[in-house]
Every structure is written in C-alpha cells, then in structure tokens.
Amino acid sequence: MIILVMNAGSSSLKYQLYNMSNEAVLAHGSVERIGMDSSIVTHETSGKPEVRVVSEILDHNAAVKKVSEMLTHREHGVLSSLDEIKAVGHRVVHGGESFKQSTLVTPEVKEEIRRLFDLAPLHNPPAMMGITAVETNMPTISQVVVFDTAFHQTMPQETFLYPIPMVLYRRHKIRRYGFHGTSHNYVSQQAAIKLGRSLDSLKMITCHIGNGASCAAIVNGRSYDTSMGLTPLEGLMMGTRSGDLDPAIVPFTMNKEELTLNEVNSMLNKHSGLQAISGISSDMREITESMNEGDKQAKLAFDMYTYRLRKYIGAYTAGMNGLDVLVFTAGIGENSVAVRKAVCENLTFLGVQLDEERNEVRSREARLISTDDSRVSVMVVPTNEELLIARDTYQLVKQFA
Numbered sequence: 001m002i003i004l005v006m007n008a009g010s011s012s013l014k015y016q017l018y019n020m021s022n023e024a025v026l027a028h029g030s031v032e033r034i035g036m037d038s039s040i041v042t043h044e045t046s047g048k049p050e051v052r053v054v055s056e057i058l059d060h061n062a063a064v065k066k067v068s069e070m071l072t073h074r075e076h077g078v079l080s081s082l083d084e085i086k087a088v089g090h091r092v093v094h095g096g097e098s099f100k101q102s103t104l105v106t107p108e109v110k111e112e113i114r115r116l117f118d119l120a121p122l123h124n125p126p127a128m129m130g131i132t133a134v135e136t137n138m139p140t141i142s143q144v145v146v147f148d149t150a151f152h153q154t155m156p157q158e159t160f161l162y163p164i165p166m167v168l169y170r171r172h173k174i175r176r177y178g179f180h181g182t183s184h185n186y187v188s189q190q191a192a193i194k195l196g197r198s199l200d201s202l203k204m205i206t207c208h209i210g211n212g213a214s215c216a217a218i219v220n221g222r223s224y225d226t227s228m229g230l231t232p233l234e235g236l237m238m239g240t241r242s243g244d245l246d247p248a249i250v251p252f253t254m255n256k257e258e259l260t261l262n263e264v265n266s267m268l269n270k271h272s273g274l275q276a277i278s279g280i281s282s283d284m285r286e287i288t289e290s291m292n293e294g295d296k297q298a299k300l301a302f303d304m305y306t307y308r309l310r311k312y313i314g315a316y317t318a319g320m321n322g323l324d325v326l327v328f329t330a331g332i333g334e335n336s337v338a339v340r341k342a343v344c345e346n347l348t349f350l351g352v353q354l355d356e357e358r359n360e361v362r363s364r365e366a367r368l369i370s371t372d373d374s375r376v377s378v379m380v381v382p383t384n385e386e387l388l389i390a391r392d393t394y395q396l397v398k399q400f401a
C-alpha cells in the first residue's frame, strides 16, 4: 500500500511517500515559501539527485498540485498515476481533548479541527488547507489525521491543569496539552527496543529539541508530563520562542513598550529564545560556532538553553520519583555533541554518566551515549514523525477504509 504523508506549516508543505510493504521512502520533499514571491520546491527520489525548482505557488492548493506533479513527473516521478496512492496522512498539531488517537477524516472531524483553530492559530489552519487541497486534487482518496497532542492525553489532572480559576478550563478548555507527541511516542518506543527492555517498566525523559523544543516525562510508555502547554510556547527555551517566563511580563511589556496583543505574541514566538539572547541566530549550529570563536552573547544563549533543559530533567526526575532512560532527539538532540555534553555533565547526581567518546560518534542509528555502568541510560534516538504518521494511516485505512 502506498501512503503519502504531509506536514503543512503556515508557509511550507513537507511530504514523504511510503511503500508500506517494507516502509521504504519512495520520494520526499517540500514546498517552501508558499504565497511569497518565489516558492522553492525540492523533491528527491531514492538513488537520484535532489531536484530543486523555483516556482510561483500561491496557496496550499497549488502546493498539493505541485507535489502531485512531482510524484507523477515523467523524469523525476515515482508513480504512473496518483491513483496508486491509497491514503494521505496529515500531521495536525492541535487535537484538543477531542482526539486521543489518530482518526480517518470525516466532515465531523474537519469541523472539530476548525473549532480548534483558536488554540493553534499558527499550526491548525495550514493543516486544514492541506486536507482540503487533497480533497480537491485527489477526491477519492482516504485521509487520516495524526495529532501532536494525542500522545499526551494520558497526562493526569495534576500535571495538565494550570492553577488558575477552574471556570477557564470548563468554559474554554484552557489547560496544558503538550505537543511533538508523535515524536515523543516514537523515540520512547525505539529507545526501549534498542535497550531490549519493556516500556512497561521504564521511567523515561525524552528531549525533542529542534526549532521547537519540548521534553516529556514518560512512565510505563505513557506521557505523564510535558513542557509545552496550551500552545507550543511554554517550557524550554527554543530557537525563537521564549519558553517559560513570568506571565506578568506580558501586561508589563505591553504597557511599557505600548505593544498590542499581536505584537507581544509575535515577540514571544518569533523574536525570543536563542535568537534574542545571542543576537546572532536561532540556529544552534551558528550559536555554537560563534561561542567557540569567543562571542559572549552566543555563550550566554547556549548556557541559558542548556541550563533550562537541565532544570526540566531534574524536575521530571522528581515528578516520576526516578529516571531510567534519558533520550535526545530532533535537530539539536541528534546532532549537537556540545548541548548533550553540557546538559549531562551536570546531572551526575542523578546517576547520569556520559561516555564522551560515544557522545562524539556521528550516526543516524539509535545509540547509547552513557557509560556501561551509568545508572541512567542516555541515548540519542533519531525521530521519525512521518513514519509513525504513515503507520497510523496504514492501520486505519486497512481497518476501516
């Protein structure tokens, strides 16, 4: 069965085409800068060099049309017809409390995702545009939605509620939801497999640190707590997002700087984090390079980033009353030797013993980076949200469509 996975952002659409008989990726790529003056399409099929074209792509509908063209292209394509695709699986960031697992798209499901626009104004509308564009361009195909929030629906009230008037939860569902659930779920499973242990007996912390960053406390394979909240702004310091701060900063800054709600939202989501402190970049590679060249602001950004992550690891270890496995994943977690080292070298009191040589090995495989006698197993596990979306889509379509 051939399945197309889509991850639609506000100005981008990433895709992967899977053959589920062996979970092989037949093609993958992205359309970036949708709606801007020149959009960039990249497309790669196994064994061939990447194709890159600049084109005018006005909206997500045009982007899906472009992806269909690439997949069936005489030279670069891998399909003779779009009919070969059995289903499309979409990443949807916010599923609220309505969606505890992945589901087939129906008119009711679409209505519910629309109702959640308020809670994820940056993330859910583009996902809906992707779903509608597939309906227009491939009208007979089954669609499945996979939610970032679903895995965290096992959190208990004491971790998901905010200590604010309960009426706000009852009326508006203001609570902590958590995100990157597909990734936390996937890497926790992979870590247990690699260790040859059952998830049922493990206390784990998974750190998904990419552009967006969150960590999760996972007990017996179920999410117990996670650092993102109502929206993906809470928690860790990120590339351009602040993460945790005193909420009083919001009205205080609005007053002092005469900012509107939109402006303060944009400040905290797009102009904070590593970018704001370093004054250089939101990209951890550039931060590390500048720090190594002696830049003090870059070093401060790096130190704040790793300190805040370490605080969460300490807090979650206390929250779970113990820790067996610590997992690093996503762009920074999988690649930054320096971040992993800075976080782990101050966690010896928890029983974390990093093996410096293992930490420096570069590989795309899940691997152990702690010493053999470290009480806590520290691991790097490459994430693969698309594969989990493809698997859920495959299961649901096999069962119901």
Ligand SMILES: Nc1ncnc2c1ncn2[C@@H]1O[C@H](COP(=O)(O)OP(=O)(O)O)[C@@H](O)[C@H]1O
Pocket: 209, 210, 211, 212, 239, 282, 283, 284, 285, 286, 288, 330, 331, 332, 335, 336, 337
């Ligand atoms: N070799 C590397 N060393 C340090 N950081 C890296 C390296 N490779 C990628 N990164 C960082 O990973 C981050 C992007 O993570 P990624 O998971 O790809 O983000 P996204 O949220 O866009 O999926 C960037 O901060 C980037 O600098």
Ligand SMILES: CC(=O)OP(=O)(O)O
Pocket: 093, 148, 179, 180, 210, 211, 212, 213, 232
């Ligand atoms: C939910 C979220 O923060 O996603 P991303 O890391 O893709 O921005």
Ligand SMILES: [Mg+2]
Pocket: 210, 211, 212, 330
């Ligand atoms: Mg990501």
